[in-house]
Amino acid sequence: MGSQIVIAIDGYSSCGKSTLAKALAKELNFIYVDSGAMYRAVALYFLRNQIDPNNHTQVISALNNIHLNFHSRDYESHITLNDEEVSAEIRLMPVSETVSAVAAIKEVRREMVKQQQRMGRSKNIVMDGRDIGTAVFPNAPIKIFMTADPKIRAERRLKELLPKNPEITLEEIFENLAHRDYQDTTRLESPLVRAQDAIILDNTDLTQQEQLLFALSIVEPYLKNK
Numbered sequence: 001m002g003s004q005i006v007i008a009i010d011g012y013s014s015c016g017k018s019t020l021a022k023a024l025a026k027e028l029n030f031i032y033v034d035s036g037a038m039y040r041a042v043a044l045y046f047l048r049n050q051i052d053p054n055n056h057t058q059v060i061s062a063l064n065n066i067h068l069n070f071h072s073r074d075y076e077s078h079i080t081l082n083d084e085e086v087s088a089e090i091r092l093m094p095v096s097e098t099v100s101a102v103a104a105i106k107e108v109r110r111e112m113v114k115q116q117q118r119m120g121r122s123k124n125i126v127m128d129g130r131d132i133g134t135a136v137f138p139n140a141p142i143k144i145f146m147t148a149d150p151k152i153r154a155e156r157r158l159k160e161l162l163p164k165n166p167e168i169t170l171e172e173i174f175e176n177l178a179h180r181d182y183q184d185t186t187r188l189e190s191p192l193v194r195a196q197d198a199i200i201l202d203n204t205d206l207t208q209q210e211q212l213l214f215a216l217s218i219v220e221p222y223l224k225n226k
Contacts, residue, residue: 004122005141005142006132006140007021007028007030007126007219008132009021010128010195011130012153013184014154014177015148015153018128020212022126024219033128034079035127036099038070038115040090041090042062043098043099044081044086044090045062045066047098053105068081093176096180103187113131141222143195143199144218145194147202150177154173154174201215
């Protein structure tokens with residue numbers, strides 16, 4: 001990793017990982033890398049091209065045709081799939097419903113991890129996901145594991161999705177999150193687990209500003225000693 005610094009933020013769906021990661025990156029002038037967007041873009045490609053996640057040959061062939069680029073503009077994460085901007089489309093429900101299954105595929109994870117590690121070698125980054133502190137950057141000096149009450153997570157997600165998807169219900173979101181938690185924590189390939197040296201951040205009752213201050217209190221002593 002050289003002298004570059006990686007801050008790894010892992011945790012459950014809709015815990016506000018990307019909100020915290022973006023705010024930290026802005027505060028520290030690091031690059032924010034949204035690993036979840038990468039898996040969502042792969043899921044979108046699979047949906048568009050009717051790739052069967054259980055068909056090994058189709059998956060390998062698809063991965064050879066998936067070129068993801070990632071750029072940061074105003075600390076917002078923008079991702080292109082084969083040169084097409086897909087940042088908005090990857091947040092829609094069809095992708096949310098398939099992303100955990102796609103992310104559980106060994107070959108998909110290995111390809112994404114390679115790309116993520118390449119990013120981490122060249123710059124100071126904040127990266128959030130499910131296995132950043134365990135599989136992608138096990139030697140990251142700063143690891144945070146985020147969690148929150150499932151009901152609160154569903155309510156936050158509803159607020160985020162309603163403007164784009166007025167038909168959606170809290171119950172649908174709650175079920176989607178429960179299903180994704182189950183898939184994320186039980187999959188064989190890099191399941192969601194807390195790294196032993198990760199600091200837990202439960203933000204059930206925290207404002208965004210409070211969680212940022214908590215994270216900075218972890219990061220700043222380390223940066224002072226660099």
